[in-house]
Amino acid sequence: MKKIITATVGLVVIGGLAFGAYTYNVEAKSFEKNESYNAENIETLKVYSDSWEVRFKKSNSNEVTVSAEGKQKKKEPVTFKRNGDELVIKQKDQKNSGFFGGFSFGSKGTIFINVPESGVDNIELTNKDGDIEMNKISTNNIVVKNNAGDGTIKGVSANSGKFSSQDGMLSVEDSSIEKLKVTSVSGDNYMKDVSSSEAKVTSEDGVVSIKDINEGKSLDVDTEAGDIEISYKKAPTSLAVSAKSNNTDINLKLDGLKKSKDTKKLKKGKIGQGDNELNISSGDGVITVAD
Template identity: 40%
Template sequence: MKKLIAASLVLAAVCGLVIACQGIGKQTFKHETSFEASLIKEIEIHNESWDIELKHTDSPNITIACVGKRQDNESDPVTISHDGNKIVIAQEDQGGMGGFTFSKKGTVYISIPDHTVDAIALNNDAGDIRMKHVAVQNLVMINESGSQLLEGLSADKVEFMTNDGELQLKDSSLNELTVTSGSGDSYITGVTSPLMNIASTAGEVSVKEIEEGKRLRVETESGDIGVSYAKPPASIKLAANSSTSDISVNLDGFKEQRRTDNAVAGTIGNASHSLELSSHTGTITVK
């Protein structure tokens, strides 16, 4: 017991020393730059650990502001380059224990006028992503472990690829949505999109208060699936499969055509739109 206590005290002391050492020599890093939005068609972001916040602006310019910390002898932790009609933002960690940090060092703020940028591509390692009232043609987000919160997004085609991070998408209008998730949960609320395709390995998928679209397909390996409509759908062909045999469908006008231990199928109206749900070990609820 004494050896265990001693080892714990040593570990705590080492951790405290490392954290204290990381605080020594830090200085504030601030940088801001603007670009005429009419000249920019694409924004590409590569982020290691800082938070990223994208938002709407009424200004005719795209503005990028970086606020955070860096070590005295470090080069700039965020670089911004402009090549033709493309902006590239790169945040790279330096120093520390092989790049490992005990806390996030800063935030990159990006303000974008509506419908000026054709494409945003964001490759994120460990930072959290926030996006509010952004209008863009195409959005691709590749996320390793940070959380993602997007609200009021307007876009033609959106794709999220996440390994281990939570996704929340709220009150948005999209023509096509694709979500591929590893172990993170996906919460889609108040989203209008004719085409949704959501696949998860181990996370819960919740699609709430949505408008009836042409096709909604959700598949999980082990997570539960929940779907609810803002108003009763008028024309749906539903097919739900779950190995747990726990499938609940509570929709006005739903005519059940087939039910087995693992599947439910049926229609509403002339069944011109499709709802396909599949979970290998999770429950399925539709209302």
């Protein structure tokens, strides 16, 4: 008898969830919003997203154009607001009312932001749960705070870029960021063909792969758990190298590297005068560096 009651309750709950989702989808309407702003009047672009995808790309005009496409139940899910020289874009999830008030139903949407080249000095993005794309944009400073979701950065030019992620993959490709800082709790980090004078990558748990990087003033990579793989686009000519790992192998395949220390857990050396620095540390992971 108890089993029958338990099964019945389960069916009621599942049926209620399905009905709630159905009711939400019936009530939800298509949402579209488009606005354009003169880039000369905007110094900082701030974006806050609960769950929608956010896509940045280069604009072919001198205007910042913003559009949003998704679902709307009651209030507008996305708002645009000018605040002095700031443009603030906010996307907030809408909860279903009644018994299912704690649940959000319906399809996620997308926010598209087109930025002119050298049009906006600062871009700040705070993302709770949604994928991020930045393609062929140029700015002075980029700050991305990502809770969950993957980030793809391609063809981006900036003086400084700070990317932090709690849970999600980050890919940076074909970009020039003079001062680059990447902080990751859980998730893999991939970089390819990136030019940076000062770069620092810190990861608690995840692979760090840096390929075809240009020799810069300093590159620091630190992981608690996860393999580290680094390759240079051109063989370094003046590089001081320090690599340490607690539990696994260190493989340094660099032409002209003269080692000053060579143990299983620590390897040091330099190429040429050693004017630039490469510092690598892994608590538990294989380290491989090649030119």
